[in-house]
Amino acid sequence: xxxxxxxxxxxxxxxxxxxxxxxxxxxxxxxxxxxxxxxxxxxxxxxxxxxxxxxxxxxxxxxxxxxxxxxxxxxxxxxxxxxxxxxxxxxxxxxxxxxxxxxxxxxxxxxxxxxxxxxxxxxxxxxxxxxxxxxxxxxxxxxxxxxxxxxxxxxxxxxxxxxxxxxxxxxxxxxxxxxxxxxxxxxxxxxxxxxxxxxxxxxxxxxxxxxxxxxxxxxxxxxxxxxxxxxxxxxxxxxxxxxxxxxxxxxxxxxxxxxxxxxxxxxxxxxxxxxxxxxxxxxxxxxxxxxxxxxxxxxxxxxxxxxxxxxxxxxxxxxxxxxxxxxxxxxxxxxxxxxxxxxxxxxxxxxxxxxxxxxxxxxxxxxxxxxxxxxxxxxxxxxxxxxxxxxxxxxxxxxxxxxxxxxxxxxxxxxxxxxxxxxxxxxxxxxxxxxxxxxxxxxxxxxxxxxxxxxxxxxxxxxxxxxxxxxxxxxxxxxxxxxxxxxxxxxxxxxxx
Amino acid sequence: xxxxxxxxxxxxxxxxxxxxxxxxxxxxxxxxxxxxxxxxxxxxxxxxxxxxxxxxxxxxxxxxxxxxxxxxxxxxxxxxxxxxxxxxxxxxxxxxxxxxxxxxxxxxxxxxxxxxxxxxxxxxxxxxxxxxxxxxxxxxxxxxxxxxxxxxxxxxxxxxxxxxxxxxxxxxxxxxxxxxxxxxxxxxxxxxxxxxxxxxxxxxxxxxxxxxxxxxxxxxxxxxxxxxxxxxxxxxxxxxxxxxxxxxxxxxxxxxxxxxxxxxxxxxxxxxxxxxxxxxxxxxxxxxxxxxxxxxxxxxxxxxxxxxxxxxxxxxxxxxxxxxxxxxxxxxx
Numbered sequence: 001x002x003x004x005x006x007x008x009x010x011x012x013x014x015x016x017x018x019x020x021x022x023x024x025x026x027x028x029x030x031x032x033x034x035x036x037x038x039x040x041x042x043x044x045x046x047x048x049x050x051x052x053x054x055x056x057x058x059x060x061x062x063x064x065x066x067x068x069x070x071x072x073x074x075x076x077x078x079x080x081x082x083x084x085x086x087x088x089x090x091x092x093x094x095x096x097x098x099x100x101x102x103x104x105x106x107x108x109x110x111x112x113x114x115x116x117x118x119x120x121x122x123x124x125x126x127x128x129x130x131x132x133x134x135x136x137x138x139x140x141x142x143x144x145x146x147x148x149x150x151x152x153x154x155x156x157x158x159x160x161x162x163x164x165x166x167x168x169x170x171x172x173x174x175x176x177x178x179x180x181x182x183x184x185x186x187x188x189x190x191x192x193x194x195x196x197x198x199x200x201x202x203x204x205x206x207x208x209x210x211x212x213x214x215x216x217x218x219x220x221x222x223x224x225x226x227x228x229x230x231x232x233x234x235x236x237x238x239x240x241x242x243x244x245x246x247x248x249x250x251x252x253x254x255x256x257x258x259x260x261x262x263x264x265x266x267x268x269x270x271x272x273x274x275x276x277x278x279x280x281x282x283x284x285x286x287x288x289x290x291x292x293x294x295x296x297x298x299x300x301x302x303x304x305x306x307x308x309x310x311x312x313x314x315x316x317x318x319x320x321x322x323x324x325x326x327x328x329x330x331x332x333x334x335x336x337x338x339x340x341x342x343x344x345x346x347x348x349x350x351x352x353x354x355x356x357x358x359x360x361x362x363x364x365x366x367x368x369x370x371x372x373x374x375x376x377x378x379x380x381x382x383x384x385x386x387x388x389x390x391x392x393x394x395x396x397x398x399x400x401x402x403x404x405x406x407x408x409x410x411x412x413x414x415x416x417x418x419x420x421x422x423x424x425x426x427x428x429x430x431x432x433x434x435x436x437x438x439x440x441x442x443x444x445x446x447x448x449x450x451x452x453x454x455x456x457x458x459x460x461x462x463x464x465x466x467x468x469x470x471x472x473x474x475x476x477x478x479x480x481x482x483x484x485x486x487x488x489x490x491x492x493x494x495x496x497x
Numbered sequence: 498x499x500x501x502x503x504x505x506x507x508x509x510x511x512x513x514x515x516x517x518x519x520x521x522x523x524x525x526x527x528x529x530x531x532x533x534x535x536x537x538x539x540x541x542x543x544x545x546x547x548x549x550x551x552x553x554x555x556x557x558x559x560x561x562x563x564x565x566x567x568x569x570x571x572x573x574x575x576x577x578x579x580x581x582x583x584x585x586x587x588x589x590x591x592x593x594x595x596x597x598x599x600x601x602x603x604x605x606x607x608x609x610x611x612x613x614x615x616x617x618x619x620x621x622x623x624x625x626x627x628x629x630x631x632x633x634x635x636x637x638x639x640x641x642x643x644x645x646x647x648x649x650x651x652x653x654x655x656x657x658x659x660x661x662x663x664x665x666x667x668x669x670x671x672x673x674x675x676x677x678x679x680x681x682x683x684x685x686x687x688x689x690x691x692x693x694x695x696x697x698x699x700x701x702x703x704x705x706x707x708x709x710x711x712x713x714x715x716x717x718x719x720x721x722x723x724x725x726x727x728x729x730x731x732x733x734x735x736x737x738x739x740x741x742x743x744x745x746x747x748x749x750x751x752x753x754x755x756x757x758x759x760x761x762x763x764x765x766x767x768x769x770x771x772x773x774x775x776x777x778x779x780x781x782x783x784x785x786x787x788x789x790x791x792x793x794x795x796x797x798x799x800x801x802x803x804x805x806x807x808x809x810x811x812x813x814x815x816x817x818x819x820x821x822x823x824x825x826x827x828x829x830x
Contacts, residue, residue: 044535048560051548138688142674182566182600185675186652196573196601200565264684320703321684325535328680332541338778342703406561446677453674454646454690 007354010056011362017060021359024064025366029374031065032072033084035213035393037400038205039069040325047333055337059352060359062333066326067363070268070305071115071371078107078298079382082213082393086205086439087268087305089212089432090276093159094290094297101293102229104379109236110295111302112371113243118254118303119364122310125258126317127357131346133311134318137262142450143465145265147475149444152270152436154482158277161291161430170429174437175444177202184446185453197409204438206401206410207417211431213397214418217390219425224387231379237372246299249279257304261311267324268305268312269439275304281485310360317353319343522582522759526557530575532568532588537678538699538783539568542615542747543587545779549770554762558585567591567653569601576607580752582759585611589747593803594653597810597825599817605803608750609760610795612767615785617745618698619659619716620727622683625708627692632714632733635693639669647671648682648694652815655745656682658806659695659716661813666736686710697745698723699784717741723784739828743805746788748795764791804828 011017031037042065050058073085078095091111098107125133153171160167180191181201192198253275260271279300286294312323320342322328334341339349346353381389401414421431455462466476484490529547533539540562547558563571568591578584586608595601621632629635639645649656656679663669674691676682679700686694687709695716702723704710712727718741720729730737749767751760770776771789780787790798805828807820820827 040535044540044562047535048544048548051544138684141688141690142685184651184677196566196570199600200570265681319684319687319709321680329535332535332537332544335541335783336545336779338775338782340703340782343707343709344703406563446675450674450676453672456644456672 004350004354007351008358010351010355011060011358014056017057017359018362020057020060021064021362022366022370024061024066025068025363026064026370028065028068028070029072029075029367029370032069033075034072034396035076035082035084035209035400037403038085039066040329041403042069043326043329044332047329047336050333051336055334055339056355058333058337059330059356062330063356063359064363064366067119067306067309067360067367068370070309071112071367074111074115074302074305075108075378078111079104079378080389080393081216083208085269086208086435087272087308088301089208089269089435090159090272090301091298092212093276093432094294097291097293098295098298099231099382100229102232103293104231104382105233105236105375106238107295107298108375108378109372110238110242110246111298112368112375113238114246114250114299114303115306115371116364116368117243117250118257118306119309119360119367121251121254121303122258122261122307123357123360123364124310125255125307126310126313126360127354130314130318130353133259133262134315134321137259137264137315138319139471140263141465141469141472142447142454143469144471144475145263145443146447146451147466147472147479148263148266148270149440149447151475151479151482152273152440153444154479155273155277155436156433157486158280158290159273159430159432159436161428161432163428166429167433170424170431171433171437174207174434175441176437177207177434178204178438178441179445184442185449197407202413202438203404203410204435205404206413207438208435209397209401210414210417211421211424211435214394214415215421215425215431217393217397218418218422220386220390224385224390226386228383228386231382233376233379236375246296249283249296249299250303253279253300254303254307257307258311258314260304261308261323262314264315264321264323265443267326268308271304271308271311272301273436275300281482313356313360316341317356318346320345522762523554523556525583526559527554527583527585528578529558529560529585529587530571531560531562532564532571532586532591533562534564535562538617538697538745539587539589539747541779541783546614546749546767546770546776549773549776550767553766553769560587567595567598567600569595569603572601572603572608575750575752576603578752580754580756582751582755582763584751585763586750587747588750590655590745590802590806591653593799593806594810596823597807597816597818597820598653604823605750605799607753609753609755610799611749611751611760611763611791612771613746613748613788613790613795613798614767614771615747615780615783616742616788617785618721619655619695619744620698620701620705620724621659621693621713621716621730622686622696622701622705622710623693623713624686624689624691625711626689627711629693629711629713632728632730635713636663636667636669639663639671640667643670643672645671645693646691647673648686648691649673649675650678650682651675653806653810655679655697656695657813657815658743658809661809661815662716662737662740664813665809666734683710697784699745702784716744721786740805740809743802746798746802747785760792801828 031042073088074091077083077088077092081096083089156167156171257271280290283296286296288294312327315321315323316327331341531543575586623629705712714730718731
């Protein structure tokens with residue numbers, strides 16, 4: 001124990017690591033805020049950049065960028081309705097209407113405070129219960145990932161913007177587009193027309209930048225010349241009473257985030273969306289109706305995606321399995337620096353575990369300070385006239401898209417999605433369900449087929465699995481409840497209008 | 498007179514250009530294209546060797562990941578760039594199978610190897626809760642019961658080819674379940690969602706050491722130093738020798754037709770990088786072995802691999818086209 005405390009204190013006693021963490025958080029906020037520049041990308045660039053460094057310094061910088069980057073994605077979602085990363089999609093749904101009411105400062109302030117809280121929840125769970133959760137997450141079979149994806153698809157009801165037919169249409173098209181490319185299980189080509197670039201598939205980040213970034217910019221051009229809402233920046237830091245009011249929701253959503261983050265292959269994006277949906281269903285009296293600027297709708301996704309950071313490290317540090325895309329890159333960094341990520345990592349190099357816990361803690365403190373300092377300058381961004389800020393958004397979208405995998409073809413896709421998204425908005429189709437379909441389509445497809453292969457293509461054994469495994473049974477019942485709770489019968493029974 | 502003058506001048510210019518072209522490679526930074534995504538085996542190899550090779554070359558190598566279609570996207574990028582040695586491809590074994598799988602018309606024959614860097618081995622792994630204690634147990638069980646679930650990374654991947662070997666030798670078949678790669682497959686194997694999966698040594702070594710997985714045999718002719726207790730497959734079934742050596746590898750390539758002296762310069766810079774202690778440390782920890790083949794030796798290595806892998810895939814029924822269509826010779830028994 002004393003030993004562990006000593007390891008925990010390493011970054012606190014080393015001014016170089018301390019500095020790197022703060023620099024990392026600051027840089028991360030900006031990288032995260034720019035659509036397309038992602039934490040994943042920044043982390044992989046940092047690996048080459050920090051090759052000749054000491055591993056401790058390299059990890060300090062990467063941890064800082066990770067925490068800052070997840071936060072940064074939400075800032076542009078609130079201010080401009082352009083999520084910087086998929087994990088911030090839900091935040092924009094409530095955050096942007098708030099910014100339009102002149103409450104951007106308050107929204108970002110709340111977002112920062114609960115983010116830091118959730119980040120600590122994730123770190124504490126990581127420090128206390130990592131091996132237990134990692135072993136539990138291994139028990140998730142392909143069938144359970146399939147059920148999680150189905151649960152995610154139900155979100156179309158939450159983010160579909162009122163008209164179910166339009167929401168489902170957009171979601172279905174999203175899933176269809178996600179199928180383009182090489183079939184992951186047989187290698188067969190789907191909708192590729194023999195084109196090598198279509199074979200590589202269409203990255204959902206590319207689609208997201210087009211559908212949220214460019215299409216939003218195009219839509220706002222229609223309002224060019226209109227005066228932007230004046231921002232009230234008096235009370236940025238939420239009062240203690242506000243914080244306590246949202247505490248139960250914060251705890252619930254951050255724990256959900258930690259767990260979804262700990263599942264191999266699902267990260268902050270799925271966590272944030274599920275948490276938003278969960279809040280929308282369970283919060284009885286939101287500050288405003290959901291969709292028009294409910295603070296609960298910011299608290300839930302923001303705490304979930306920050307909790308997912310600590311969660312993603314759980315399988316990585318205990319088993320050498322990445323919890324999300326960023327931790328996959330950190331595993332690579334450990335190899336290159338001569339370490340052996342795997343189940344023995346915690347036993348052979350315990351200092352690494354406690355050092356990462358400590359780097360994440362310092363990053364969260366840095367986030368609180370840097371986040372709150374930059375609320376005012378950030379909020380000013382909205383007051384920049386549309387005709388100046390939106391072209392900048394389009395340029396950043398192009399750069400960001402190219403940077404994902406250095407592909408010019410992706411820029412064309414992105415612009416194409418931007419134009420499609422513009423017309424969707426014009427005709428009352430929400431773009432959220434389409435991106436949701438793109439994110440969840442591959443998860444749905446691959447895991448359904450794995451389950452079916454496991455049941456040797458027999459329908460009965462396939463169905464049996466849903467009730468014989470406890471995790472699957474729980475998830476199946478949850479889905480049944482989610483659907484049932486929207487029916488008139490249930491609402492009458494519970495006395496909800 | 499005027500004509501002679503122009504003649505002399507042009508010869509002089511030509512000489513100047515030629516000399517500068519020969520002497521100065523590399524005179525600007527190079528592009529390095531990685532065929533798989535960030536954090537994967539190919540990416541790790543590229544990011545471990547490049548900083549050292551850069552020093553030997555005296556120029557920067559700007560790395561970028563261009564994943565997609567089993568690396569066929571990155572291979573196409575290389576083949577569409579000029580054959581001047583300024584574009585490097587960091588790749589794995591995949592181009593050997595593009596043609597038989599119908600992924601692309603390209604193959605290793607369109608590339609010039611600079612260096613075959615690291616080689617790996619494949620270990621047949623099972624979940625420790627399964628009753629299979631030895632390779633014989635597994636083979637007997639598979640013969641008796643056709644329902645054993647085997648993890649796979651898609652047609653043509655390493656586990657698929659390993660499964661094809663087992664099918665060819667023992668006549669056994671498994672219930673294949675596809676995962677997105679070695680890593681996700683290993684995770685499912687540890688969770689007990691599949692019973693067996695052939696995994697790269699680099700992926701499995703830490704899991705076997707910690708008892709999370711049980712290694713039944715390594716697909717090599719000699720035991721590997723990382724796993725001294727796991728038998729080589731030929732100790733149990735000598736028939737496997739016909740397919741070996743076979744396993745994953747990572748290498749650096751340029752477009753075919755790149756001038757010989759440029760290839761030479763690059764090969765020597767990368768070969769030298771392999772002897773750097775930091776790179777050796779990486780190789781040791783990543784569960785690989787140094788190969789280091791360059792020139793004709795590397796070309797021969799690639800041809801042997803192509804022949805083994807493409808005929809195995811074809812005989813297992815996974816190929817779209819016969820290797821014979823591309824004049825790929827059948828491996829000698």
